Amino acid sequence: GENVEQHPSTLSVQEGDSAVIKCTYSDSASNYFPWYKQELGKRPQLIIDIRSNVGEKKDQRIAVTLNKTAKHFSLHITETQPEDSAVYFCAAVEGGADGLTFGKGTHLIIQP
Amino acid sequence: KAGVTQTPRYLIKTRGQQVTLSCSPISGHRSVSWYQQTPGQGLQFLFEYFSETQRNKGNFPGRFSGRQFSNSRSEMNVSTLELGDSALYLCASSPSPGQGALNEQFFGPGTRLTVL
Numbered sequence: 001g002e003n004v005e006q007h008p009s010t011l012s013v014q015e016g017d018s019a020v021i022k023c024t025y026s027d028s029a030s031n032y033f034p035w036y037k038q039e040l041g042k043r044p045q046l047i048i049d050i051r052s053n054v055g056e057k058k059d060q061r062i063a064v065t066l067n068k069t070a071k072h073f074s075l076h077i078t079e080t081q082p083e084d085s086a087v088y089f090c091a092a093v094e095g096g097a098d099g100l101t102f103g104k105g106t107h108l109i110i111q112p
Numbered sequence: 113k114a115g116v117t118q119t120p121r122y123l124i125k126t127r128g129q130q131v132t133l134s135c136s137p138i139s140g141h142r143s144v145s146w147y148q149q150t151p152g153q154g155l156q157f158l159f160e161y162f163s164e165t166q167r168n169k170g171n172f173p174g175r176f177s178g179r180q181f182s183n184s185r186s187e188m189n190v191s192t193l194e195l196g197d198s199a200l201y202l203c204a205s206s207p208s209p210g211q212g213a214l215n216e217q218f219f220g221p222g223t224r225l226t227v228l
Contacts, residue, residue, distance in 0.1 A: 001171070034216070034217075036219075042221075043219040043220060043222060044202070044219045045219070046216050046217070046218075049216070089154070089155060091155075099157030099158075099160055099168045099170055100145070100147075100155075100157060100217065101157065102147075102155040102156070102157075104154040
């Protein structure tokens with residue numbers, strides 16, 4: 001089955017700086033890669049996703065890049081703000097299946 | 113449009129008991145997936161239902177089961193509870209299965225299960 005590795009487990013950045021979270025996946029047939037943000041005590045919420053036919057996608061301060069050859073994808077957050085503090089999960093969907101395989105999460109801390 | 117709802121929100125059980133959790137998807141959504149979230153293992157896929165049929169199942173023992181009703185509401189059941197089953201159980205709904213189409217999964221608030 002699919003295996004997703006996520007790094008780092010904790011990331012602390014100064015407010016206004018950029019943050020990058022990286023994930024690798026094992027199944028070359030995976031074709032959908034969402035990123036979820038989970039604030040303390042709340043449900044995961046989709047913040048951006050990318051499909052295997054696209055190399056990069058942007059939404060305001062958030063961007064995701066995908067390298068299918070290397071089987072890795074990354075989340076980039078620019079001009080970080082205090083409200084960006086949360087746990088971020090990457091996920092991949094194995095081709096032909098529907099259950100999301102999640103990374104272990106990254107606790108992003110924005111220092112004032 | 114109301115979001116995904118889960119009941120109960122909190123549950124305390126003892127080892128050996130069984131538990132049933134309920135999930136009501138967003139109106140019009142026909143696919144429901146269940147996930148277990150623990151500090152050690154993170155978010156792990158349990159199973160997915162569509163049209164009252166289980167489409168996929170994660171790597172969990174047979175004590176974990178589920179079903180879906182004709183109105184798309186879903187329940188999951190855990191029998192013979194173990195201490196390690198303590199977790200946040202999340203369900204997520206999407207319009208239809210398959211990530212090939214634009215099928216974002218919307219998560220419910222979860223049910224916090226504590227096994228004593």
